[in-house]
Amino acid sequence: MSLTDDDVRKLALLARLELSAAEVEKVRPQLDSILGFVRKLSQLDTEGVEPMTTALDVDNRWREDVPVESLRRDQALANSPSHDDECFLVPPVLGSVGSRK
Numbered sequence: 001m002s003l004t005d006d007d008v009r010k011l012a013l014l015a016r017l018e019l020s021a022a023e024v025e026k027v028r029p030q031l032d033s034i035l036g037f038v039r040k041l042s043q044l045d046t047e048g049v050e051p052m053t054t055a056l057d058v059d060n061r062w063r064e065d066v067p068v069e070s071l072r073r074d075q076a077l078a079n080s081p082s083h084d085d086e087c088f089l090v091p092p093v094l095g096s097v098g099s100r101k
Contacts, residue, residue, distance in 0.1 A: 002032055003028055003031055003032055003035070005021075005024050005025075005028065008024045008027055008028050008031060009024060011031070012024075012027075073086070
């Protein structure tokens, strides 16, 4: 089953992407190829296969989780472009509190 242009537009909408007609035409065969690969994978017999996070048998080589002294407030705020004596100051993203209805 091949994807239609409408299917691609719906997927783009769900992914919050705005695609032109030319981009839809370019992406459709790529998505068809991906879905074909997924269909092929779904035919594999995975009975008795343990779930895993990686195909490699590796151990984590992370350092020990040791508590260390953190930055003082003045050190954390030192390179901030905008701050008061206690906090980072950032511009509003969704409007100001006064603009709510």
